[in-house]
Amino acid sequence: MFADERIAVIGAGLAGCLVARQLADRGGMPEVFEKSRGTGGRLAAARLGGASADLGAALIDSKAAMHLLDARAQLPLEQWPHKRSDMKLMTCAEEEGWVPMPRASSLTRALLEGVPLYTETRIVALEEHNQGGWWLHTEAGETKGPYTRVVLAVPAPQAVPLLAASDPLQRAASSARMTPSWVSLLELPERPVKLAEVDVLEGDHPILARICRDSSKPGRSGEIWQLQANTRWSEQYVDADPGWVGQQLIGALSALLGESVKPDALRVHRWLYSNVESSQKIRPVSSCGSLAVCGDWVCGQGILAAVESANLLIRALETND
Ligand SMILES: Cc1cc2nc3c(=O)[nH]c(=O)nc-3n(C[C@H](O)[C@H](O)[C@H](O)COP(=O)(O)OP(=O)(O)OC[C@H]3O[C@@H](n4cnc5c(N)ncnc54)[C@H](O)[C@@H]3O)c2cc1C
Structure with a gap:
């Protein structure tokens, strides 16, 4: 046709x-x-x-x-x-x-x-x-x-x-x-001890919606994690400075793990239209x-x-x- x-x-x-x-x-x-x-x-x-x-x-x-x-x-x-x-x-x-x-x-x-x-x-x-x-x-x-x-x-x-x-x-x-999402990719020097057996975390949290170990996916290597902020937090800070957002997400992960997370590399991205x-x-x-x-x-x-x-x-x- x-x-x-x-x-x-x-x-x-x-x-x-x-x-x-x-x-x-x-x-x-x-x-x-x-x-x-x-x-x-x-x-x-x-x-x-x-x-x-x-x-x-x-x-x-x-x-x-x-x-x-x-x-x-x-x-x-x-x-x-x-x-x-x-x-x-x-x-x-x-x-x-x-x-x-x-x-x-x-x-x-x-x-x-x-x-x-x-x-x-x-x-x-x-x-x-x-x-x-x-x-x-x-x-x-x-x-x-x-x-x-x-x-x-x-x-x-x-x-x-x-x-x-x-x-x-x-x-x-x-x-x-459509609602926004702040996302951050972190390259960590090593796998956090508390996440040794976990690849994806989701659920109630004041800042984070999902934590995902990208490096666990088939064919990938290294120690790269994706942090996704939840909708409410992303909307509240939609116009914030990406550097500040990155630090907030790292802080949230550190608090959750009870150890200071110090990434070797960091990338922050704002999805303005993330979810319907x-x-x-x-x-x-x-x-x-x-x-x-x-x-x-x-x-x-x-x-x-x-x-x-x-x-x-x-x-x-x-x-x-
Ligand atoms: C961080 C995040 C996590 C998500 N998690 C999940 C999940 O767990 N499960 C799930 O089901 N979904 C999830 N989603 C949603 C899912 O990714 C989307 O629903 C899906 O990918 C949408 O595909 P799409 O083709 O409709 O739109 P898009 O992927 O947005 O594609 C639209 C394209 O159009 C381009 N474009 C826009 N305007 C123009 C223009 N004027 N000229 C030329 N190009 C243009 C854009 O650059 C983009 O590439 C997530 C999304 C994000 C951002």
Whole structure:
């Protein structure tokens, strides 16, 4: 149905890459535009010291992984049986999870095999072509196109200014609420004694939502930990200095362990649109059929919702539903 259609996909996160893959597999000619240097969005990896670690979602749950592997069996996903505890280190149980190999962004890279990708290209406006179709305007002042369709695969607040041509989609994106997360990656000189048997900690804590040993994931080494602040704390300090945030997160970990944590390397990142707090279910395609949205906020929240939104969109385009 998409044979030889030139389709622009804006956003190289999981949803955008999955849509691009499915369009390409159906004979379409998707081109992906991404404002960052690499792919993955909230499933991105970052350098720390000499290694690379996951900066966004720490792991993929089994249901989402099964959906992804159903879509493409050879995706670089590996099971990660890990030991999980609460923040008081009272309980510890083995749980299943999945991780992209060798790093988070490998998943989106694999999905985009053979699909043209333009990184460091932020799309700032869409212009409707008078014969149907779209031109894209980039932040650098370039014009790309024309495209028969445009798929916006970006977080709801970033979709709003690009959806002026569709009232219902713009209203839906405006009403979605997304919350921030501060994240810090630490390279430690050695594994903390109290965390010798634990890979992931989650639960009630005044500052932290999750502590994850990135180096425990399959194929990784070193002593890299990811600390994720909880939503309430991240919202309260959303505009704080990253250096200060890093020290607060290290302080919280030190207090929890009862020992002073002194990282050899530290990286702090603010995800302004980390999680979907609320959104409404929508038909993801505009009435003209050539403008569409996908991303976690379209189907709920989290990785599974991002996957479902890509599948929902392809179905809606195919059946004109
Ligand atoms: C710290 C953290 C922890 C998380 N933990 C979990 C978890 O445990 N379980 C879970 O299920 N989910 C978790 N999530 C959420 C999960 O990562 C997301 O739901 C999912 O990755 C969203 O994918 P997406 O494709 O919808 O959006 P994104 O990954 O946000 O992709 C959107 C892409 O669009 C790009 N973009 C935006 N605007 C433009 C523009 N104008 N032009 C070009 N490109 C643009 C962005 O740079 C980005 O790459 C977590 C997220 C974070 C940040």
